[in-house]
């Protein structure tokens with residue numbers, strides 16, 4: 001039986017994507033060749049990466065608006081430094097909402113002055129700071145839209161007059177936003193886009209070319225744009241599986257449709273967390289993430305019985321991150337509502353038993 005997979009990433013992808021992806025390993029496009037053995041410069045693969053880049057812009061509503069989608073290497077973590085390499089001349093403004101923002105700040109610090117406009121570290125990153133101001137003389141403003149570890153999510157973004165850069169690794173393609181408010185969006189693929197191994201960067205070309213430093217070619221967005229993500233061999237298979245997943249989302253009707261499902265899943269789980277006297281949520285209610293729900297058992301003695309019940313119900317991957325503890329149920333796009341129903345039923349059953 002298939003597990004109910006709440007893993008935080010790499011995570012569940014649609015079954016149809018797994019099926020088509022496995023077929024392409026054996027025979028890609030009826031070519032008699034595996035996708036793993038063809039050149040990245042072959043016509044078949046070039047059309048994969050071109051379609052993937054176009055679909056990204058279409059799904060985000062950024063077609064013909066001066067943006068380019070790139071599939072790069074090195075995970076979102078490499079973008080922590082690439083962003084600064086390409087955009088930071090003197091000073092940049094960062095919002096610190098957790099582990100990943102902190103890591104982005106650490107890397108950017110190597111390149112210039114970093115002003116932390118606000119931080120939620122005082123309360124173990126359980127909320128999103130509000131009412132901060134951003135100095136418009138900064139080179140850019142950086143934020144993390146969804147904090148995978150703590151289960152918080154930005155519901156609003158500041159309006160700034162400087163480029164806005166956002167790490168959307170764990171909520172890209174999950175909810176409607178006016179993506180044209182962002183000048184650079186990046187995301188490791190391994191949540192809502194595809195498998196681990198490639199990193200999406202969507203960048204507005206007009207913000208580039210303004211720093212005076214020399215940028216190593218591989219990290220230079222302008223070179224990557226010019227080379228159409230083929231400066232070196234791209235992660236062929238990860239890009240292909242991402243394309244299958246993007247096609248799946250497109251065929252469902254796009255972000256608007258998936259957002260409705262995501263809202264239903266999150267509402268179902270959070271209402272159980274709030275109603276069930278055995279549990280308490282970790283994140284501030286108004287900042288709760290639709291993707292990663294973090295919660296705890298009020299009585300730690302119930303942990304082993306709850307864990308056992310989850311295991312028997314085929315629930316996978318709900319242990320909290322080692323820095324937060326408790327539980328984290330990740331509800332990415334491909335997780336069906338029925339999996340959340342199963343988890344909620346187990347939580348109910350625990351209440352009846354306890």
Ligand code: PMP
Pocket residue numbers: 009074075076077078100144146147148149167168169170188189
């Ligand atoms: N940012 C966020 C919000 C993340 O959740 C993660 C990884 N889970 C990262 C950055 C780091 O991504 P990567 O492992 O692709 O470097």
